[in-house]
Amino acid sequence: GIQVEQSPPDLILQEGANSTLRCNFSDSVNNLQWFHQNPWGQLINLFYIPSGTKQNGRLSATTVATERYSLLYISSSQTTDSGVYFCAILGGSARQLTFGSGTQLTVLP
Amino acid sequence: GAGVSQSPSNKVTEKGKDVELRCDPISGHTALYWYRQSLGQGLEFLIYFQGNSAPDKSGLPSDRFSAERTGGSVSTLTIQRTQQEDSAVYLCASSLTPGGTEAFFGQGTRLTVV
Numbered sequence: 655g656i657q658v659e660q661s662p663p664d665l666i667l668q669e670g671a672n673s674t675l676r677c678n679f680s681d682s683v684n685n686l687q688w689f690h691q692n693p694w695g696q697l698i699n700l701f702y703i704p705s706g707t708k709q710n711g712r713l714s715a716t717t718v719a720t721e722r723y724s725l726l727y728i729s730s731s732q733t734t735d736s737g738v739y740f741c742a743i744l745g746g747s748a749r750q751l752t753f754g755s756g757t758q759l760t761v762l763p
Numbered sequence: 764g765a766g767v768s769q770s771p772s773n774k775v776t777e778k779g780k781d782v783e784l785r786c787d788p789i790s791g792h793t794a795l796y797w798y799r800q801s802l803g804q805g806l807e808f809l810i811y812f813q814g815n816s817a818p819d820k821s822g823l824p825s826d827r828f829s830a831e832r833t834g835g836s837v838s839t840l841t842i843q844r845t846q847q848e849d850s851a852v853y854l855c856a857s858s859l860t861p862g863g864t865e866a867f868f869g870q871g872t873r874l875t876v877v
Contacts (some may be wrong), residue, residue, distance in 0.1 A: 684862055695800075695852055697868040740806070742866075749819060749861040750796055753806040 656681040656745040660754035667731050667761050675726040675757045677741030683719050685744035687751065688726050692737050700726070700739075731761045765789075767869035769855050775875045776845055784840040784872045788857030795838050796856040796866065797830060806854065812838060813861050845876045 657680035667673055677686075688700040701708050701715040703724065708715055712731075717724040728735055738758050742751040768787040776782050788795050797809040808822040812832040823829070827846075832838040842849055852873050858866040 685864070685866075687865065689868075694870075695873070696870050697854065699865065699867060702865040742806075744862060749794070749813070750808050750811045750822075751856075751866060752808070753798075755805045 655748065656743055656752050658741060658743050658752055658754040660739075660741050660757050662757060663755065664758045665760070667759070669731060669733060669761055669763050671731050671761075672727070672729045673731060673759070675728070675739050675741075675759075677724040677726070677743075677754055679722050679724075679741075679743045679745065681722075681743075681745040683717070683722075683743055683745045685751065686717050686724055687742045688715055688724070689740045689742065690735075690737050691740060691756070697740070728759075731759075733761045733763050735759060736761050767855055767857050767867055769853075769869035769872050771872060772870065773873045773875075775877060778847060778876055779844055781841065781843045782845055782874065784842075784853050784874070786838045786840070786855030786857075786869060788836065788838070788855070789867060790836075792857035792859055792867075793835065794858045794861040794864075794866075795832060796858075797838070797840050798854045798856065799824075799851045800854060800871075801851045809840070809853075811861060842874075845874075847876050850874055850876045 659678045690698045738756040741754045795812040798806045827843045852871040854871045856866045856868045
């Protein structure tokens, strides 16, 4: 099946800093989503982005499907951005999302 | 409904008992997925439904696990003779169709087997 690798595994930032999270995948992609898992365990949809670039407030994402990677940018980070960020891929003939192992982000006040 | 709803939010059960976890997907979503997340781990795929059919059961960890979906809507995940290693958060998601449409997750059911 498709392999999904996220980096870095852990990231600690001071409030106000910018960051880039990366997701590499091993196969062609039909669906790519970025999620934020908050401290209560809820998975919040950030972006549905199988290709191209999208922006939502301080967050933006870019997927370059031909080079098999996606990037999530967080600007002017806030403490409420803390949590785990997951990239999830639907590739090949699969019908379910395969998740990466996540990036644990901690934003310090 | 407005979002994916799961019940109960928390379940504590004794080892050896059976449990049923419920998922109510977004209205009109034909695809429904179950995942499991153990403490501090990523998401492990269990099973998905297209309508009432489950084309892919490959992720179910053992024959103690089963799932059904009725009326193309509500799904139930049943774990028989629970073991301590079944303790995890069970997450349900739905999407308009299986494959290339956006999936939305419920808040999860935290299962603790004591």
